[in-house]
Structures are given as structure tokens and as C-alpha cells.
Amino acid sequence: MAVLHNRVSQEELKKRLMEETEPRTTISFYQYFFIEDPQVFRDELYRNLDALKVFGRIYVANEGINAQISVPSGNFEALKAYLYSIEPLNGLRLNIAVDDDGKSFWVLKIKVREKIVADGIDDPAFDMRNKGxxxxxxxxxxxxxxxxxxxxxxxxxxxxxxxxxxxxxxxxxxxxxxxxxxxxxxxxxxxxxxxxxxxxxxxxxxxxxxxxxxxxxxxxxxxxxxxxxxxxxxxxxxxxxxxxGKNFVFDNRLGERISDEVIAHCHQCGEPADTHTNCANEGCHLLFIQCKKCAEKYEGCCSDECLEVKRMPEEQQKELRKGIVKDQNIFNKSRARLRPRLKSVQ
Missing domain, CATH: 3.40.250.10 (Rhodanese-like domain)
Incomplete structure (x- = not known):
């Protein structure tokens, strides 16, 4: 039986992606439709997309499918034909990325979820067929x-x-x-x-x-x-x-430019900036906005404390990371749940 999930390290997969010479196209799509057995649907989807060298993140649930993927540009038509061969997906709108370098994903992950977008709705009378x-x-x-x-x-x-x-x-x-x-x-x-x-x-x-x-x-x-x-x-x-401004996207790009305006500001110095990054200290990995000047000054870190950690030997960093749960670590002035050592970026 074919392996229906990846077994190669993330580092190796990223390396392979960067070495690819064929351009890739980043695509997103979704569809609300009833899937009787999401696991069976997921496995069949994985076999076909893996054969087309598709990378990305896909959620499957009884209520439908939600996907953000990349595909070698030469396989785009084959991907489209396969998706359209699934009756509820025939004619599906495929959103092509606006500002794309093709380096959005490096592995294919398809997960079965309770819902394709977590909504907290538990009212049995709620009906997606009655939509705007x-x-x-x-x-x-x-x-x-x-x-x-x-x-x-x-x-x-x-x-x-x-x-x-x-x-x-x-x-x-x-x-x-x-x-x-x-x-x-x-x-x-x-x-x-x-x-x-x-x-x-x-x-x-x-x-x-x-x-x-x-x-x-x-x-x-x-x-x-x-x-x-x-x-x-x-x-x-x-x-x-x-x-x-910029459209935030949930892949390695973290954004695609829609207009020339920069409407946000660096979370460290306050200068105009709209580039999201994750703190280079792996024990933190805070998602925040950083300008080029601060990126150089802090070496991609969110604070002096994280810069200090980043400069430590890797084994010492690993010891410090033990037991840390990063959760959804995102910069927000109003949030109290960021760890105290990150408060210097606020």
C-alpha cells in the first residue's frame, strides 16, 4: 500500500523546493458540499495530488474541502482536470495567487477535520445552503x-x-x-x-x-x-x-502585494512596514511585522532577549526550548498571554 503521508524531514523538503527549476503556481480553493466518509475522500485525494507533485495544506470534513496548494505549472491543467472530475468540484473556482514566487509550500498535508473552517456554531438549525x-x-x-x-x-x-x-x-x-x-x-x-x-x-x-x-x-x-x-x-x-496594502496569506510567503500603499508599521521601531516574519528564535517564533532596518539590527528576532538566545550554541537553545508550548504566538498589543520575555516588542 502506498504511503499516504510524508516521511522526509522538513529541512530536506525545503532544500528540495529551493532547488526546483520548474516554476510552481500557488492556488487556493474551497467548496462546501457533503462528504460521507472524509477519510476515504482524503486518502484518494492524497494519492492523486501526490502523483501531480502538489504541495500544500488541505482540510477535509463532512462539510467540504478547504485547500491552499502549489503545483508545478506544467501540471496545472492535469490538476484542474482531476479536481473537475470530482462531481461536486466540477467548475470549481481556483484562486491563482496574485504575487507568487512558487515557494509557498514544500510538503503535501491533507488532514481530516470536524469542519473545514472552525466556526463554533452548534445550532442544528444553521444551514450553509442559506447563504448571502x-x-x-x-x-x-x-x-x-x-x-x-x-x-x-x-x-x-x-x-x-x-x-x-x-x-x-x-x-x-x-x-x-x-x-x-x-x-x-x-x-x-x-x-x-x-x-x-x-x-x-x-x-x-x-x-x-x-x-x-x-x-x-x-x-x-x-x-x-x-x-x-x-x-x-x-x-x-x-x-x-x-x-x-498587502493581503496576508497562510503560507511561506506570509503576504502578497495588492496595492503599493504600506498601511502598517514595524512592531519594533514604528516605521512604515508590512512584512510579516516569524521570530528567528525557534523557542519564540512570534509572528510580527518587522522593517528591513530592524531585521538587520535584531537578526530577524523580535527582541533583544530573543537575539541573545539566537546567538547561543544550538544545543543550549534546544535546552531552553524544552517544555515550551508556542501555541498561536502572534504579536498583539492587547494580548496578555505572550510570555513576559516578549513584552519588549510591545
Whole structure:
């Protein structure tokens, strides 16, 4: 029986990726549809995608599929043909990355989850089939020309920080499950207004639009294909681009530029910057924004303390890392759960 998961070290896989000469295309896609046996579906998917040299992160659940992947550009049409051969995925929209170096992923991981996006919804009456209306890039621009239209960003605060649509309202949280009830509460007196929800590729705002309708809102829309599809269509059709800054992405790139504006600031010196990085101290790995000057000064670390650790011998670093649980370690001025030694970056 074929091995249905990777057994090669991460270091070796990264090395192989960097040595590849054939260009890769980064793609994201999702679909809500019923999968009776997610494990069987997962294994079949793994066999076929591995044969096409696909790398990436895919979640499969009873409610559907959520994928961020890269494929050798020469295998793109074969990948598309395979996906379209799966009846519920026939005609599936494939979001092609806007700003892509092909180095987004270096291994294929397909995991079975309870849901393809964690939402915290436990109401049995909730139905994804009753969702908001799609709007394409042109319709989005027209609707948002009206100052009474409400635009809600359904991404995490650190995604919003580096880029968002004009007049977009932030729902300040770092988990989607927290944002859903927050959005309802924030908009409770605006149930008759036109509300457009958006996210990176469409999966979160599609579910959010269904949740808002479930909570009694009337005129709910969601941006088809999210920011990625909007940016591609705006360029293709010559439409005004209403997105400002960079689109955060959950792969090795950590962002793709949509407009030239830099709307965020370095978390260390406060200068304009929108490059996310993970602290070079492996015992920390904090996700934060760092400018080029601070990257040189701190050697990619988030603080003097982490720089000191990074300069220690590797064996000493490993000893210090023992017992540390990094969890979701993300820079946020308001969060108390960052370890005290990281507070110097706040």
C-alpha cells in the first residue's frame, strides 16, 4: 500500500523546493458540499495530488474541502482536470495567487477535520445552503460606492493590519469563531442595511454571510473568491482597486502585494512596514511585522532577549526550548498571554 503521508524531514523538503527549476503556481480553493466518509475522500485525494507533485495544506470534513496548494505549472491543467472530475468540484473556482514566487509550500498535508473552517456554531438549525449573495469585483465596487453600504472584514486582526478594503470594518479578534457573534453584535441595529463580507479567498465570508442571515439580517452579500479573486479580476478588467496594502496569506510567503500603499508599521521601531516574519528564535517564533532596518539590527528576532538566545550554541537553545508550548504566538498589543520575555516588542 502506498504511503499516504510524508516521511522526509522538513529541512530536506525545503532544500528540495529551493532547488526546483520548474516554476510552481500557488492556488487556493474551497467548496462546501457533503462528504460521507472524509477519510476515504482524503486518502484518494492524497494519492492523486501526490502523483501531480502538489504541495500544500488541505482540510477535509463532512462539510467540504478547504485547500491552499502549489503545483508545478506544467501540471496545472492535469490538476484542474482531476479536481473537475470530482462531481461536486466540477467548475470549481481556483484562486491563482496574485504575487507568487512558487515557494509557498514544500510538503503535501491533507488532514481530516470536524469542519473545514472552525466556526463554533452548534445550532442544528444553521444551514450553509442559506447563504448571502455573491458579488463579483465590479458589483463590489458599485455597491461600495454607496456610503450606506457596510463592508465587514472577516479576517483576523493581524491580516487586517497590513491590508484591507476602503471603509472596511474590523472585527478585532484572532479567531473566526469569536468573530461571528462579534459581527452580529456590532451590526445588531443595522439588519436592514446592505452588508458585504469579505475574507482572503471566500471560505470564511461565505459562512459568515450564512450566519448573519441565520441571525435575522436581510441584505447580506459576500465577495466571490475573496481578496485574491477580486485583485485578479480588477487587474483583468481594468477596475479601480479598492483594496489598500498587502493581503496576508497562510503560507511561506506570509503576504502578497495588492496595492503599493504600506498601511502598517514595524512592531519594533514604528516605521512604515508590512512584512510579516516569524521570530528567528525557534523557542519564540512570534509572528510580527518587522522593517528591513530592524531585521538587520535584531537578526530577524523580535527582541533583544530573543537575539541573545539566537546567538547561543544550538544545543543550549534546544535546552531552553524544552517544555515550551508556542501555541498561536502572534504579536498583539492587547494580548496578555505572550510570555513576559516578549513584552519588549510591545
Amino acid at each position: 449573495r455573491y458579488v463579483n469585483a465590479e458589483e463590489f465596487n458599485k455597491l461600495t460606492d454607496d456610503p450606506d453600504t457596510i463592508v465587514i472584514d472577516m479576517r483576523n486582526y493581524y491580516e487586517y493590519e497590513v491590508g484591507h478594503f476602503e471603509r472596511a470594518i474590523e472585527v478585532p479578534s484572532d479567531t473566526f469563531r469569536e468573530q461571528l457573534p462579534m459581527a452580529v453584535e456590532m451590526m445588531k441595529d443595522k439588519k436592514e442595511k446592505n452588508i458585504i463580507m469579505y475574507c482572503t479567498g471566500g471560505i470564511r465570508c461565505e459562512k459568515a454571510s450564512a450566519y448573519m442571515l441565520h441571525q435575522g439580517f436581510r441584505n447580506v452579500f459576500h465577495l466571490e473568491g475573496g481578496i485574491i479573486n477580486y485583485a485578479n479580476k480588477a487587474m483583468e478588467l481594468g477596475l479601480p482597486n479598492k483594496f489598500r
